[in-house]
Amino acid sequence: MGLKGPKPVPFLGNSIYWLLKPRCFLDIEWGRKYGQIYGIYDSNQPILVVTKPELIKKIVVKDYHVFIDRRMRPTNHFLYRESLSHARGDNWRRIRSIASPTFSSAKIRKMYPIVRQCLRALMTHVVDMECGDCVDLKKMCGNYTMDVIAAVAFGTDANAHNDHSSAFVTSARQILDVDFVRTIIVLLLPKFVVKAIGLKSRVPETAHQFFVDIGRRLINERKSDPDSHRKYNDFIQFLVDARPDGDRDATPAAADVNAFNESEEELAIRRQMLTTGAKKHTLTDDQIVAQAWIFFLAGYDTTSTTLTYCCYELALNPDIQQRLYNEVMASVDSEGEIGYDELMAMSYLDAVLSETLRKYPAAIKLERRSVAEYVLGDTGITLPAGQEIEITTYAIHHNPEYYPDPEKFDPERFMPENKHNIQPYTYLPFGAGPRNCIGMRVALMEAKLCVVHLIQKYMFLRIPKTSVPIKFQISMTTLSPGDVHIGFTKR
Known part of the structure; x- marks a missing residue:
């Protein structure tokens, strides 16, 4: 395509740079140097990087059917292939149309008491600490979200604050803690070599099998109990009961963060996709397991890091706190x-979480893949079928053209009287379009409820051990913090 971009290294492309410096900073540097459209190489795979809002809307909304797939990654495991994050084409459309109603407002209200119960475990843990303790935010928030995801997705009590050796926690850690050797093998070696040495993914198969066994056992138990739909309000149960023509309240509410991009056009496209996506009206058992697993995988780290960043910024900004x-x-x-409706009505809390997700988006980029040849707007660029595209969220969120003084933590940007100043498709913490994050509402509810209860009882303080600015780990896809410490003192 003849685009400008950073010079690739033979065989490794620009991937080698991501191992030396956080990808989010490279995206900002390259955007400043090469503009809103440029090219990079991931190993020998050419990637088109797009940060222009008008083109983002075309890719993720108007012509989403051309970019219906996310990036193809080597995997031999059904948990990946059948999950919403990795499924492709009509299979993704069918799964999404069935799964979307399980994240309606009505369903999330039913999950609310489960999350509150997990919150009580967190508060008990915090009460046990000495007043003024230095708190490891990543660990504390991670244990809370582990408990929530275990309970909401798998109907399981992980007891993450107190039992670090439980089978659930240890298996989860094997999946969540990156094994760089396995990751490099899976990403860089040819598929036939990866298959020949018996690797299905970067994660040990024993950890995957643990979640497969839990999921299958729960599905069998729920299907054999005719009253299970009255007894359980977790994700597994909702998927067992799911029908695409069931609870259809799947459009975003006014308080949803993603509503900044929600035009009538986008809502109409999403509704059409949901109503035409399913021919077979149920999911197989393995597909249900895969959705619960990806809900756990995608929801754990993203929510815990968002809570970590939020508490960190509140400690640094006592007036906002x-x-x-x-x-x-x-x-x-x-x-x-606090009730669900009252929680969702808190405008300043919503602004604080929105600004947290603006400054620290959990996923630093969106990925799409063209399924047909495509002319990209008025750029003169024709994309071939199979072209990989990245939309660098972190770089867009830190562009002073869209967010003046982008390094400043300023919730005022997202107050109701100021929301109109945010240009559509420059705020993408949960993506946009029909392939946005399906678990957005659950994540926001979980994070808001936690902040409400913590701030009632404790003040967050900057202490000598608090790193300013915050340090990020080397990561190619997520914005992962290093150790984050603040002080907690009782009010």
Whole structure:
């Protein structure tokens, strides 16, 4: 295509740079140097990078059917192939149309008590700490989200705060903790070599099998119990019961972060996709297991890191923390509890979480793949079928053209009176279009509920051990923090 871009290294492309410096910073540097459209190489795979909002809308919304697939990655495991994150074409469309109603407002209300129960375990753990302790935010928030995902996705009590040796926690850690040797083998070696040496993915197969066994056992139990739909309000149960013509309240509510991109055109396209996507109206058992597994995988780290970054910024900005505390105390009842509707109505809390996701998007890029030849707007570029595309979210969120003083943590950007200033398709923490993050509402509810309860009882403080600025780990796809410490003191 003759595009400018950083010079690739033979066989490794530009991938080698991602092992030396956080990808998010490279995206900013390359965007400044090469503009809103440029080319890079991941090993020998050419990638088109796009950061222009008008083109992003074409790719993820208007012509989403041409870019219906995400990037193809080598995998021999059904958990990946059949999950919403990796499924392709009509298979993805069918799974999404069946799974979407399980994330409706009505379903999330049913999940709400489960999340509150996990929150009580977190608060008990925090109470046990000494006043003014230095808190390892990553660990604390990670244990909370582990408990939530285990309960919501698998109907299981992980007890992550207290039992670090449980089978669930140890298997989860094997999946979540990156094995760089296995990852490099799976990503860089030819597929036939990876298959010949018996690797299905970068994760040990014993860890995958643990979740497969749990999922299959739960599905069998639920299907054999005619009253299970009355007893359980977790993701497994919703998928067992799921029908694409069931609870159809799947369009985003006004408080959803992703609503910044929600035009009538996009909503109409999504509704059409959901109503025409399913020919077979149920999921197989393995497909149900795969959705629960990807819900766990995608929902654990993203939510825990968002909570980590949020508490960190509140510790660094006591005036913002005080304003949020005032809103919380005006919203909770006499026992410090809050209902779902009241939680979703808190405008400043929503702004704080929105700004957290703007400054620290959990996924630093979106990926799409063309399924047919495509003329890209008025750029004069014709994409061949199979062209890989990346939309660099972190770089867009830190572009001063869209967000003045982008390194400043400023929730005012997202207050109701200022939302109109945000240009559509420059705010993409959950993606956009029909292939956006299906678990967005659950993640926001889980994070907001945690912040509300923590800030009632504790002040977050900057201490000598608090790293400023925050340090990021080397990562190619996510914005992962290093150790993050702040002080907690009782109010």
